[in-house]
Structure formats: structure tokens, C-alpha cells
Amino acid sequence: MKIKEVILRHMKLDLLHPFTTSFGTEYDREFILVEAISDDGISGWAESVAMLDPLYNEETVKTNWHILEDYLIPIVLKNEISHPDEISEKLFAHIRGNYMAKAAIEGAIWDLYAKQQNQSLSDALGGTKKEIEVGVSIGIQDSIDATLEVISARLEEGYKRFKLKIKPGWDVELIDKVRKVYPGIPLMADANSAYTLQDMDSLVALDDYQLMMIEQPLAYNDIIDHAELQAKLKTPVCLDESIHSLDDARKAIKLRSCKIINIKIGRVGGLTQSRKIHDLCKLHGIPLWCGGMLESGIGRAHNIAITSLPNFTLPGDTAASALYWAEDIIEPEVTVENGMIQVPNKPGIGYEPNMKNINKYTISTKIYKENL
Known part of the structure; x- marks a missing residue:
């Protein structure tokens, strides 16, 4: 495979x-859309999930653009690629970090590769x-009553799992009232690193509510304190921000820092690394689920494909397009029926880019070609 052109939007x-989460409120989503075009004219698509500000991790839209433009795209344009695995394993191996930037260009090439092989991305991975269970992530609301209203609406839409964002002061009372109204729903809490071991009493109090898991309660770069916390909790700890690589997952499993792992393709550096973490967790009996980063339909399509792997046994965050956007940038949009999404069987990501909407929501575009 020879990439002749890359377009960043x-x-x-x-x-x-x-x-709203423990680190702020998002009103819109700015991101980089990546299109990689091969010398036979096929386009592959992916998106960077980096945020405008370095809140979830250190990467941002601006830093991703810089890394893509000055490092990753030149490497891709000057090398023949026989398989997408080569990108993270060989071509980008000398570049440290910048996992979301790496995942964005690699994901576009995975889509392109699957199309060339006349395979769905799911099959290629x-x-x-053939279908995946999906849950929904519910941000911090203005009140507990407002949270209950959102849960009621999402229940009617058939979602299989409900994730509530929590933070100190918005945790035990919230979960207690939700459990009293909805005693049987699959429920989990996501702290986005808002707690420390000094908050142990509040976290242990959540053991009374039969939660599926508590996601990333402690520091974003920690696996040591999480091991101490997990030893004192009956509720499974799920690691998110702490897992950036296969090695991070290996260490967390060895230290017993968690019982569940959330994979976000961008956070771990792409689909190849996601698949490696999947295989490691399957070997050790650690269940997985796929987290969300408020992706457009392009990113959601990649999440659907990776979730089709067998050890993604818990409902993920890939909700319907219509929950987030007035109109998405793919055709058809991602839809959920009875809490399930059908895994596309068309070549590549299985959804067509909606160029009218892509052009409508593009702020700027830059085209990169070899030797230019």
C-alpha cells in the first residue's frame, strides 16, 4: 500500500x-478528521479524539496537528505499508507518546487497508x-432529579448500561437515590481521576450499591494507589486514563490494580495496540469495554469495529449519533435498537462520509503529498 495523499480537516x-465531567463542561467538539488516500484512489477515514485543552491527557487538537504534520504524515507518505500493524510497531516506534495523533493516522490506514482487502474493519481486526451491546454515559447534571430524567429517557431507548459521572460531593447521595428509583439497572460510576486515597470512605461507601465498576477513581497516571484501593473494594475498579499501552495493561494486571479495563483507541495509540491489549486481557480474564470521547460518526465506526472482538464483554459508550449531534458526518448515522448496534459488514468502517456535512463543519483543511 502506498499513501499518496493525506488530508487533515x-x-x-x-x-x-x-x-459535564469532573474536569469541566464541553459545549462543542473540535477535532481533526484524517483522510488517507492510496495510489489506487481509495480513501480511509479516522479522527483524532484529542480535546482542545489538555484536561483528559496532555494531547490537544493543536499538538496533534503539529505531530501529524511535522512527523507522522511525512513518515507515512515516504514508506510502503504492507499491513497497518507496521505503523505502530515499526514506523512510529521511535516517536514517544502522542498516542492520539498516532491513532488518528493509523486508523485511517486501517480503514483503507480493509477496503483494499474488501473486508469490513471488524473482520480485518x-x-x-455481528452486533454489540451499548451503554450510555451521563454527564454531571444540574440536579439528581435531572439525572433521573435522563436515565428514564435512555431506558426507554433501550440502553444496556448507565454510566454516571461522579466527583467528590456528587457521588454517594447521587448513586443512593438512583438505586432507590432504579434498583435493577446495570449501573457504574466514572470519576475521571477526581479522588485520592484520602477519599477512601466515600469510595468504599459505593460498595453498597451493586455497581458494575468504578472507573478511574484515582490519578490519571497511577496504578499503585489503585491496587491499594482495589484491595479494599468489593466493587471492581476499571482503569481508563492509566492505561496508555500494552505495558501499562500488563503492569496493572500484575499489580491487581483493577478488575476491568476500558480501551479507548486514541488513548492507547490505535487499533493495533488496542487489539494487543485485548489479547492480553483475554489471556488473564480481564473483561474489556470500549470508552467514548464524544466522537463523530467516523470515530464511532472505529469503536464499533474494535468492540466486535470477543473479549469486549461489557457494554461500551458508543451511543447513537442522535444523542449528541443534530446531524452527523456519516451516512447512515449510528443508530441503536434495543441497546444494540449492528456491526457493519461493508468494506472498511462500513459508513460513508457525508461530504456535504463534512464541508459544512470544516474550519480549515490542509493537504499533504509526498515531496511537497
């Missing part, structure tokens, strides 16, 4: 509703599922 989509 700076996109902006307005969220239908503000999304080794996926086995």
Missing part, C-alpha cells in the same frame, strides 16, 4: 446538550460479533 460540531 479541523472540524467543529456543536453538542446537542452540554456534557478479527472481530467475531
Whole structure:
């Protein structure tokens, strides 16, 4: 495979509703859309999930553009690529970090590769599922009553799992009231690193509510304190921000820092690394699920494909397009029926880019060609 051209588009989509977590509120989503075009004219698509500000991790839209433009795209344009695995394993191996930038260009090439092989991206990755269970992530609301209203609406739409964002002061009372109204729903809490071991009492108190898991309660770069916390909790700890690589996952499993791992393709550096972490976790009996980063339909399509692998046994965050956007940038949009998404069987990501909407929501575009 020879990549002859890469196009970066700076996109902006307005969220239908503000999304609040322990580190702030998002009203819109700015991101980089990547299109990689081969010498036979096939396009592959992916997106960077980096945020505008370095809140979730150190990467941003601007730093991703810089790394893509000055380092990653030149490497891709000057090398023949026989398989997408070569990108992270060989071509980008000398470049430290910048996992979201790496994942964005690698994901576009995975889509392109699958199309060239006349395979769905799911099949190219080794996926086995024809449909996937999905849950929904519910941001911090203005009140507990407002949270209950959102849960009620999402229940009617058939979602299989409910993730509530928590932070100190917005945790035990919230979960207690939700459990009293909805005693049987699959429920989890996501702290986005808002706690320390000094908050042990509040976290242990959540053991009374039969949660599926508590996601990333402690520091974003920690696996040591999480091991201490997990030893004192009956509720499984799920690691998110702490897992950036296969080696991070190996260490967390060895230290017993968690019982569940969330994979976000961008956070771990791409689909190849996601698949490696999947295989390691399967070997050790650690269940997986796929997290979300408020992706457009392009990113959601990649999440659907990776979730089709067999050890993604818990419902992920890949909700329907219509929950977030007035209109998405793919055709058809991602839809959920009875809490399930059908895994596309068309070549590549299985959704067509909606060029009218892509052009409508593009802030700027830059084209890169070899020797230019």
C-alpha cells in the first residue's frame, strides 16, 4: 500500500446538550478528521479524539496537528505499508507518546487497508460479533432529579448500561437515590481521576450499591494507589486514563490494580495496540469495554469495529449519533435498537462520509503529498 495523499480537516460540531465531567463542561467538539488516500484512489477515514485543552491527557487538537504534520504524515507518505500493524510497531516506534495523533493516522490506514482487502474493519481486526451491546454515559447534571430524567429517557431507548459521572460531593447521595428509583439497572460510576486515597470512605461507601465498576477513581497516571484501593473494594475498579499501552495493561494486571479495563483507541495509540491489549486481557480474564470521547460518526465506526472482538464483554459508550449531534458526518448515522448496534459488514468502517456535512463543519483543511 502506498499513501499518496493525506488530508487533515479541523472540524467543529456543536453538542446537542452540554456534557459535564469532573474536569469541566464541553459545549462543542473540535477535532481533526484524517483522510488517507492510496495510489489506487481509495480513501480511509479516522479522527483524532484529542480535546482542545489538555484536561483528559496532555494531547490537544493543536499538538496533534503539529505531530501529524511535522512527523507522522511525512513518515507515512515516504514508506510502503504492507499491513497497518507496521505503523505502530515499526514506523512510529521511535516517536514517544502522542498516542492520539498516532491513532488518528493509523486508523485511517486501517480503514483503507480493509477496503483494499474488501473486508469490513471488524473482520480485518478479527472481530467475531455481528452486533454489540451499548451503554450510555451521563454527564454531571444540574440536579439528581435531572439525572433521573435522563436515565428514564435512555431506558426507554433501550440502553444496556448507565454510566454516571461522579466527583467528590456528587457521588454517594447521587448513586443512593438512583438505586432507590432504579434498583435493577446495570449501573457504574466514572470519576475521571477526581479522588485520592484520602477519599477512601466515600469510595468504599459505593460498595453498597451493586455497581458494575468504578472507573478511574484515582490519578490519571497511577496504578499503585489503585491496587491499594482495589484491595479494599468489593466493587471492581476499571482503569481508563492509566492505561496508555500494552505495558501499562500488563503492569496493572500484575499489580491487581483493577478488575476491568476500558480501551479507548486514541488513548492507547490505535487499533493495533488496542487489539494487543485485548489479547492480553483475554489471556488473564480481564473483561474489556470500549470508552467514548464524544466522537463523530467516523470515530464511532472505529469503536464499533474494535468492540466486535470477543473479549469486549461489557457494554461500551458508543451511543447513537442522535444523542449528541443534530446531524452527523456519516451516512447512515449510528443508530441503536434495543441497546444494540449492528456491526457493519461493508468494506472498511462500513459508513460513508457525508461530504456535504463534512464541508459544512470544516474550519480549515490542509493537504499533504509526498515531496511537497
